[in-house]
Amino acid sequence: MSIRAKLAWTFILLLIFGITAISSYSILFIRxxxxxxxxxxxxxxxxxxxxxxxxxxxxPGFDTNLNEAARTSGYRIAVYDEEGVLFAEVPYSAELQAAEVLSENILxxxxxxxxxxxPDSExxxxxxxxxxxxxxxxPAAYLKVSILKDRLYEPIKTIRWIIYSGMFISxxxxxxxxxxxxRYISRPILQLESAARDIAGGNVNRTLNLDRKDEFGDLAASLNRMAERFRSDNEEIKKLYEKQRQFFADITHEIRNPLHTIAGSLEMLQMQSxxxxxxxxxxxxxxRQTERINRLFKDLLTLQRYDSDSYFIEKKTFDLSEIIRHVVELYRDEARLKGLSLRYDEAPHTVHADPDKIEQVIENLVSNAVKYTAEGxxxxxxxEYEDSVSVAIRDTGIGISPEHLERLFDRFYRTDKARSRDKGGTGLGLAVVKSILNAHGTDIRVKSKPGEGSEFSFDLSRG
Structure with missing residues (x-):
């Protein structure tokens, strides 16, 4: 049985019982x-x-006057003498005639x-x-006046008819x-149930337009908020799924190319001539291709730890200049071979961060600067500032177009895919940089103009 039928029968039975009880009590009270x-x-x-x-x-006139009194009053009148013997009664009744002597108890x-x-006449x-x-x-000594109770109850017939008619109309x-x-009560319940069933079935675009200011309206608003949350979550899941799909496709592509190159090189090395x-x-x-694959998996491991490891970074206080000097020495020869000047004014700078991760950040940024700078x-x-230290890596390279800046730190995103692969890039360097800095509670900033160079900067706490 539907909830609408249950509600209808409940109200009908309750009200019918109530009306019947009131009507019965009213008739009994009137009686x-x-x-x-x-x-x-x-x-x-x-x-x-x-x-x-x-x-x-x-x-002769006694009976006539007595009869007139009975007719006028509407009662049955019986008159008894001193001995209690009936000698006159009007109107005539065989019942009274049979009981013509009053009992000693009544006398x-x-x-x-x-x-x-x-007397008690119950x-x-x-x-x-x-x-x-x-x-x-x-000679009249005793008087008996009587009337049928049904005559007293005659108005009840009319009253009962009125009450019963009103009862049936009611x-x-x-x-x-x-x-x-x-229907009014069950309609929002059915609408809520239908909406909840659709949402549970995956139809998160279902909205419930229930313009009410009561609990049903609050519940409808909650369902709409839940559907909106599901829609938002679904969109996020779709985006994550698309990113994951693209991520695996990029990994496959990034590994397949160097593997093909390695396989071709090994095939050529087998030639005796x-x-x-x-x-x-x-x-x-x-x-070089083996090193490229090694860097790819190293970057992937860093990103995986950032996504899942709450102990991704281990901060301590150290001198930032030592790390920068080490990175400069690492890339100085490569920069010199390209005719580039790699400049750093060494001075002690104490920071509170993870030294290995910060070294990885600076190394990635310097490596990119060397790769994409042809001259200059x-x-x-x-x-240094009161509470922080700012680090900036500036180059005079090819620069970055504005349309690429928004996705520059996405994983496997390249502004020029062919040229990036030619330079041995994995497409994960800047994503690793952003992940490491975000884990430190800071972010990477970039300023760039095509043909004028780029500047990547970030801040570190002094502890």
Whole structure:
């Protein structure tokens, strides 16, 4: 059974039971009220009937006047003499005629009371009163006034019809209102359930337009926020999946090229007729490609540790100038062979960082500067501030176009793929630099113009 049907039946049954209970109680209350009012009325009427009968003259006119009193009052009237023997009653009743003598018990109860005696009539069909008469004009000594209870309850028939008619009309309205109300209550629940089912099924573009200011509206807003979060997460997952797919494709490509070169070199070295000069050339080519693969896996290991190792860096205090001097000595000969000036004004600079990782950063930046600078100079400038030290590597190389700056630090991204591979690059150097500096709580900055050179800079804490 649907929730709408359950709500409708619940409201209908509750309201029907409530209306039925109220109607039954109302009828019972009116019945008791009419009976009590009838008891009071018959006592009062017995008073004036007693006075009337006491003053009736005996003779032919007695029965006529008695009958007129009964007709006027609507009661059945019975008159008894001193012995309690019935001698007149109107209207005529075979029932009263059979009980023509008052019992000793009733006579005693009448004698004990100066007013009208109303026996307990709970199990009787009639309401009766007894009263003694003080008649000087006729032999009447006792008066009995009675009426059927059904006559007292006659208004109930009309009232019951009114109540039952109203009850059935109310039930019809209750059923209609219950159905409408259950639909009103269940509609947002069904909408919420449908939206939740769609979202759980993967339809994260589902939105719920429920303009309500109650708990249903709050729940709808929460579902919309959840769907929005799922949409955002899905987009991120798609981007990550695309990056991962591209990442593996790039790795495959980066490894396949040097492996092909190594395989070709080894194939040429197997030739017996190869002259010594070409043999040395192919040996050097194979060694360079082997070093390139080694650098590739070294960079991959660094990035993997950055992504997963919370202890990726181990900071300590050291002199930054020693690391820079070591890197300058490492690349000085290569720069001299290209006619480049590699300049660094050595001075002590104390920083708090991971020395091995910072050396890797500076080495990558200097290596790129040497590779992409054809003439001019490469300078390493260090400036000290109150809480930090700024390091900048400047060159007079080919520069970088503005459209490449946004993705410059993406993994395997190259501004010129063919020329980068020719120079032995892995496409991961700047990504490694950014990862290391981000792990230190800082970032890499770049300024560049095509044909004018580039400047890469970063800050380190002084501890």
């Amino acid at each position: 008791n009220y009419l009976l009590e009012a009838g008891r009071e009325q018959i006592i009062n009427d017995s008073e004036w009937l007693a006075i009337t009968i006491q003053n009736l003259q005996p003779g 005693q109860m009448i004698a004990d009371r100066e007013s009208t005696y109303l 199990g009787s069909e009639r309401l009766e009163t007894y009263r003694s008469l003080d008649a000087d004009q006729n 039930m019809g309205l209750v059923i209609l209102v219950s159905i409408l109300f259950s 190869l002259d010594p000069g070409k043999r040395d050339h192919y040996l050097q080519t194979a060694m 100079e490469i300078g390493i400038v260090v400036d």
